Amino acid sequence: MRLRVGDTLLVLADPGFRAATLMAVVLATVALTELVTNNAAAALVFPVALHAAREVGADPRAFALAVAVAASASFLTPIGYQTNTMVYGPGGYRLGDFARLGLPVMATVVTALVVVAVM
Numbered sequence: 211m212r213l214r215v216g217d218t219l220l221v222l223a224d225p226g227f228r229a230a231t232l233m234a235v236v237l238a239t240v241a242l243t244e245l246v247t248n249n250a251a252a253a254l255v256f257p258v259a260l261h262a263a264r265e266v267g268a269d270p271r272a273f274a275l276a277v278a279v280a281a282s283a284s285f286l287t288p289i290g291y292q293t294n295t296m297v298y299g300p301g302g303y304r305l306g307d308f309a310r311l312g313l314p315v316m317a318t319v320v321t322a323l324v325v326v327a328v329m
Contacts, residue, residue: 227266228328232273232328239251239277240320243284244290248284249281251281252277259273259274260273285308287305287308
């Protein structure tokens with residue numbers, strides 16, 4: 211039996227609760243966009259998001275929009291986005307500075323994104 215990433219995501223989130231599934235998709239996108247470029251993160255998570263949306267009976271457009279916004283919200287590491295990397299050295303920032311200041315911003319973006327997308 212072949213296990214798909216989208217099915218694993220649905221097991222982790224409550225498949226009957228669309229907001230939980232959307233939150234899982236958004237968090238997966240946010241985690242990935244901190245490691246690779248936002249375009250790559252969106253391209254990798256988009257098919258998973260569409261599969262998850264179909265499985266829970268949600269509008270796939272809401273999930274696609276959530277992936278696009280979440281992939282562009284890279285606030286936690288200096289390697290997630292080019293401008294973060296450019297100011298990292300010359301600005302004298304440390305890795306902890308990005309996490310300390312980026313976590314509240316990321317939490318706000320993720321919460322607002324899920325609330326708006328579920329409406």
